[in-house]
Amino acid sequence: MANLKEDRLEKLFPGPSQMAGRMRAKDWSRTLLGPVEQWPQSLRTAVSVMLAAPEPALIYWGRELVVLYNDSARFMLGTKHPEGLGVSFKVVFQESWTILGPLLERVLDTGEAVHHENLLVPLERFGFMEDCYFTFAFIPTRGDDAEVGGIFIIVTDTTAQVLGARRLSLVRELSLRTALRETVEGVFRTAEDVLGKSTADVPFCLLYELRAERARLVAHAGLAQAPEEGGDLAEGRVWPLAEVASSRHEQLIEQLPERFATLLGEGAGGQLPTRALALSLSDAAEQESRLVLVVGLNPRIALGDDTRSFLRLLARQLATSIESTRALEEKTRRAAQLAELDRQKTRFFANVSHELRTPLTLMLGPLEDALTDLREPLAGSQHQRVALVQRGAVRLLKLVNQLLEFTRLETGRAGARFQPVDLARLTQELAGHFESAAHRAGLTLSVDCASLGEPFWVDPEAWERIVFNLLSNAFKFTLEGGLTVRLRREGDAGVLSVRDTGTGIPLEAQPRLFQRFFRVEGAQGRSFEGSGIGLSLVQELTKLHGGEVGVWSRPGEGSEFTVRIPRGHHHLPSERLASESSTVARDAFQRDSFVQEVEGWIPEVPGPL
Template sequence: MLARNLGYHRVLLERNGYPEECYFTFSYSPIRDESGGIGGVFTAVTETTQQVLSERRLDTLRELATSAYDAQTAEDACQIAARVLEKNTADIPFALLYLLDSDGKQARLVGVSGFVDGAPISPPPINLSTLDEQDEVWPLAQAVHTGQAAFVTKVAGLFGPEHLPAFPNYEDAIDRVPTRQSALALPIIRPGQKEPYGLFVAGISPILQLNEHYQGFFTLVASQVAAAVANVHAYQEARAQADALAELDRAKTIFFSNVSHEFRTPLTLLLGPIEDALADTDHVLQARQRERLEIVRRNALRLLKLVNILLDFSRIEVGRAQAVYEPTDLAALTTDLASIFRSAIERAGLRFEVDCPPLPEVVYVDREMWEKIVLNLLSNAFKFTFAGQITVALRSTGDQVQLEVADTGTGIPAEELPLIFQRFHRVHNTHARTHEGTGIGLSLVQELVRLHGGTVQVESALGQGTTLTVSIPPGTSHLPADRLRAARKLQSIGSDTAYYIEEAQRLLLESETNASATKVQATHQSQRSAPLRPAS
């Protein structure tokens, strides 16, 4: 017959002047007599009190930590903690959780566990600044003032035995304890913190010794509650900061919208007379005057393009971008838009390929938004491509319609790729036809594509080129039903075609002028450095 261990046994052991909760394991082994039979039983008794209590308390601390993630407010954190402590009345017969106000002069009761309903627990709230500690129900002011635990005895005398929790199977033992029950009042405070968040009143079990392990457990519980409250405060502060930043962003958007509107009207009025003067055949301008007006017109168009982009952004951000999704022959529309750039691209010595075969089905898009998407992508490709080709391709992959704009330009450094769709981000130290711009073109493309339920992806290698891929789903299930073939309530910002073409032609002209100036300068330099022939 083998020895058997029957596990932990709870025993109320009278060894410190009162019945104490103890745990033992009993291991039984047979004792053989002279005949080889079993003449007796050897019982090995091992005390496991500290092990059992440690495991029980560790379970409580672990649940306090995991449950704290559900708290949205400091009150939630305390109420969740009270529910967890309710499961371990063996170590904490009752608990009260108080929160202090901002100046620490008032304590509000926000969490309770272990008390029988109807118990006169504590007057909520407690004014700590005027309360006489001799009349205080709990020594809260003392705990706040010292930052240390305060001991309370004869708790039953404060509330009456009928209001305190009962211990199953322990009634006789508890009745034999003269003080009935005691308690500790601890500050809820994090290490290194000066002012506590609140106070934790914890009942002490009458059948456990208040040794350093037990008192350490109370301190850990208070610290766990403090951590939960601190996390809630941090979350609330972060949320308040995020709300403040969002409000600031909304104010900025409204400002941009208002300023853009104020700029757009005078710019439009300015461009009208300038274009009339340039087109006037009855009063032809002198060459010098025409050149000056052309400069004014180009820069006015450039500014108007920027204003329109800012208006697009502001409308998207405040939710006023009113897309009108219409059934569209996307291949024909994309081909027409791409062809606008052909003259400038081929004049720059680049090959231009447009591969947009008819799609198997009609695609619903906002045509003005699609125009901005295509023109922005082509404009970007033109700015950064000096040799090779630019390709525009459109095709259906079944569940997506994909537009690809690829170039053999300067490419984008790998570390810049995650940032190129961020508003106002510009790639620095790269070869381009111009370093002007605001860095919001691709960001606008991304926002417009999102309004179509799509995505934008980029692939690039430095010195080899860049491919931008726009993917949108076909059909209408992903689009808001009220915007299908709807009428526009806001005035359309209008087509940007002229602005993009004007910009491309200006960049091309500047490149040609710079190249010519460089050639002339090189010729002069060569002539100055050539040796003089001796006179004959």
């Protein structure tokens, strides 16, 4: 008889699984379902299918929703297993009845299946109330009378996926928003805003900065009120900050400080956190400034590996945002210092140039008179000495003028006056001043300046500086061959090119050619003199016209510099436009100083004895 009963139980609860064995051993007569002999066939079939299912599956039978489940669904009960087997859902899962109860009763009443994805269900499985997420399918199971006798449940625990996605979204938002901040203080305030809206994962947090073992609260979130300034909490004396900072190991704080709960807002699910985790944000214990983050732990989420990994990731992201912003702040501070230094240097150049210009101008007058005095001409040797002084003074005054021009351009005080000119005629005239010097040096000077078809708006004196600087530069580094000056129309722009057959420029030096004071190391030329300001002045003057400069060069073949300026005047400041009939006096000294300097580079050919 006993063997017969065992055979019936084996057929009713088939298989080697743990739950099948427990069901065979259970005294069902002491449960709401009664002896198995009285079970309807529909329940027996449902139980057989449930035990054979590889996925988590449960059965809630009758209006009392008596709980049955397979091995894969044991996680739903936690420590309530196995006592929960054969007990009413209302007892086993009473903490979740307010959420799941209406859904289950709807299935019993209507006979319609219900499906929910990632449903938040509070469960008390391991001695504490836990926020869990499940995807449910509640399927009505018909009894022998064709009425709904119970519910077959297929369940998937999606807690890890839901928490993972939510936490990843939090870290991503923290990263994106703090990346937009330009100051560390801005990062602190943004972190407070982001974390303050994420109390499910970060019930509260406090960020401390440690300097010389003294802590200072720099940011906090999740508190209903800020800690009292100068108090133990504001200065971190209630946390093991120094220990965490020096060891760089996280530390679990099992009990929050006394009266800390009064600072907290509403906790997750009405529960206030009772524990916290302290994490170091600094890579090195010996850093002058170290950061420690104290994060409250949601009492409804277990402190497992996933939660620890999330908090470490959060701490690393916050540390990265702070460090990168600190680097940006330092870079900005250094840039401001360099800019101020540059302004001081510019003012110095301007002041010194003004101080030098007056005495140089006063010197040049008497020197010119002495050299051209026909009544009392200087003797040969004296004439050479005075001429040498005069050339040096001219060169120095030319340099002073260029420095002054450059400082005016940098400070936006360039007094440019743009007017429509025949650019081809002006360029041809300017290039012609170098014809004699080129002939004396044994070089050819080719000037090809065809009409551009319309006047171009330029500042004539600035254009003169552009042409003279490019020509004198080409002359200086061309020892044989020749120079070519060409002006042409390209679309809506006029293009000036000055080409030479000189020594050329190394490729690695070309990107820096237009930098102020840059000179090519080891360049072979007619003279080693030069301030390195000529080409940078060309670039600034070209920009003043709304144009751009370019260079092509190959060592041993020569170089070609191009200046491109747009036609018309719509790109120019209206207050700087002169009328078509106005004329601007040109500086004869500028022209003469360039030509004289170039001629000074040509060695004198001794006459016949």
